[in-house]
Amino acid sequence: MKVIKFGGSSLASAEQLTKVRNIVKSDATRKFVVVSAPGKREANDTKVTDALIAYYKAYKKGEDVTTTQKWIISRYQNMCDELGISGAVIVNIADEINSLAKLPIKDNKFLYDTFLAAGENNNAKLIAEYFSENGINARYIHPQDAGIIVSAEPGNARLLPSSYEKINYLNDLDETLIIPGFFGVTENGEICTFSRGGSDITGSIIAAGVRAELYENFTDVDGIFAAHPGIIKSPASITELTYREMRELAYSGFSVLHDEALLPAYRANVPLVIKNTNNPEHPGTKIVAKRTVTGSPVVGIAADGGFTALNISKYLMNREIGFGRKVLQILENLGIRFEHMPTGIDDMSIIMRDRFLNRQLEKSILDNMTESLQPDELYFEKNLSIMMIVGEDMKEHIGVTARAAHALAQAGVNIEMLSQGSSEVSIMFIVKSDQESAAITALYEEFFAK
Template identity: 70%
Template sequence: MKVVKFGGSSLASATQLEKVLNIVKSDLERKFIIVSAPGKRNSKDTKVTDALIKYYKHYISEKDVTEDQKWIIQRYQDIANDLHLDNRVMEKIQKAVLSLATLPITDNSFLYDTFLAAGEDNNAKLIAQYFNQNGINALYMHPKKAGIKVTSDPGNAQIIPSSYDRLEKLSDLEEVIVIPGFFGVTQDGQICTFSRGGSDITGSIVAAGVKADLYENFTDVDGIFAAHPGIIDNPNSITELTYREMRELAYAGFTVLHDEALIPAYRGHIPLVIKNTNNPSHPGTRIVLNHSKEQQPVVGISADDGFTSINLSKYLMNREIGFGRKVLQILEDLNISFEHMPTGIDDMSIIIRDRELTPIKEEEILRQLTHKIEVDKAEIERNLSILMVVGENMMSHIGVTAKAASALSENNINIEMISQGSSEVSILFVIRTEQKNDAIKALYNAFFQ
């Protein structure tokens, strides 16, 4: 039994949906289909999710939303017309889109999530109807009926563990179940979304719940590459990754798969494969618990922008009991999460994402470090990127870090800081953002050419 998730590019048009139909028909084990909202048909097109965001903003600003509603409804109507679907499904979709503008605005912390989730929910209705008209006995199922219960954290919902018991019962159904991705339902019946790109998360949750043999994630690329193809010309494709390797790569910029999507599948020991809707015969990239064969030390190189470092110095810092706790307490009180914290005997750097800082928070951090903890020096360093060299097999090979550092040095790329955990799954470098692309090329040439 397989759980299959299709991304927005796979569902953007009637032509793409015909490919999806053939993929599902070609394998009777594909029992659960998780769908995203329709993506872009071309580079100038608008995603349905983005159109819903615009609709929401106009609605809460009490502006005329007629054009927003027309555009979204017509977007689904175009697909329905091209597929010659029964008009009853469009009547349901139109009613659902219009009803969003009747929801209460004040004291409704789930309003934004409800608007966003409409993209996936309405697409699932349309796709279930399309399947039924073309030889697949399909059933649309809302996450509430499926039993996907989540915490009340708008935009960052977490699955409630009891959901897995309810999901397991779905495996007894005879139909192909079509479930909208990206959201669940709270204990109070409110629509609550996972973080953006969360249809991957829904697929992983369902796969773990029904104890699937495989979770297939269909997108628009032939799996995962050893480095970004926009930076490296024709990079090596990766046939197999472990969950830990994929987690590291996804964290540092590999956007093919949402990093949170790995957790349910990992805990349920469900193998996952990234495949291409436009080239379904390609084996793609398989993500497993442990490698099935010997791998080279480095499997991939990734990088991500948008980091800031808080650098501080204090003489004899290492002898001051509780110093690290006091620094982190400042961040906690300001609701700031940190990413990394390399230290020396008298120095400490705290890496955070740019979005965590506001001018007011930045000023308060520096004030408290200087006056409350009495550091000798505190400064903010911006325009940083994180560069990751990833591979579980690095631990059994000597000199990987030296090879990476030498490659960067030979290309005049300065390492701001370096970090490696005890598991030795990855080596993390912090570099200036303007040198990111050159750094990726240098490391790729060192390990893959």
């Protein structure tokens, strides 16, 4: 059996829902369908989720909400009309949307999550009805009934480990199940959402729970490209990736799937495929534990800006037991996550994401380290990008580092830092952000265009 998940752009209109129905219908093993809220129909459109946020804000302020309510209901109504779905379901949807404005505001830490979740929840109802009326034995199922019981952390729910056993019972149901993504229910019955990319998480959880043979993640691109199409024109699409490769690419800028979404499927050893609702014949990109397709040592080139280096040097640093630990302790005490820590003999750099820093924190870091470490040099280096060339087969190919470094040098890109670790799944370069595009182009030319 397969779990199949559709993103918001795949569910934005009657036209899209027709494609979705055909995709589900074409394969009887597609038994578990996880759906997002309706996305944008065209560039200037409003996502249902964004409308729900506006609705929530207005309601909380005590403003009039009828216009927003109507707009949201009409979005579902339009789809029902265009798809010729009978009236009962839209009444149910309208009821749920309107009744949000009767929930208690005070001491209700799940209010925002409950508003947001209505986007997915009502779309699941609509789709279940549409499928049922069009040849699929479909059934809407609420996350509570599906067994998705989560921790009481609004906006950042985590599945309770005991949930997997309950989810596994979904295998006993005969119908094709339509499950709203993005949220679960706490042990007290409150609606609580996952973090960003939450419908992907639901799909991954269901895939792990039912022990699916495959988790199909349908979006609006033909899988994952070997490099960012904004920089490389028509980059190659990747046929197969390992979870580790995907994780390295996602880390450094590939935004297809969130880490939290990969984890449940990864742990349950369920392969995942990223496919295109608008081009379902394309095989997409498969993400697996162990790759069968091999060839080029590099499968993808990723880059992400917004990094800062804290450079520390002190003569004879490496003879001080505990120096590195003290550096990390100071960061931990300030609640700052670090990304990498390349070390020389008497110097080290701590690479951090800009978004975890601010002027105040930077000052605290400098003050604390100056006091407790007495370094010879201590300064921040800004506007850095991390570039990653990724491929499990690199370890079989002597000279990948040489090719990459040579390509960068030829393109006039200075390597600020370089780290190639024991995993050999990736080689990391740090370059100045204004050289990021040139670096990606040079590496793509080297590994894909030759």
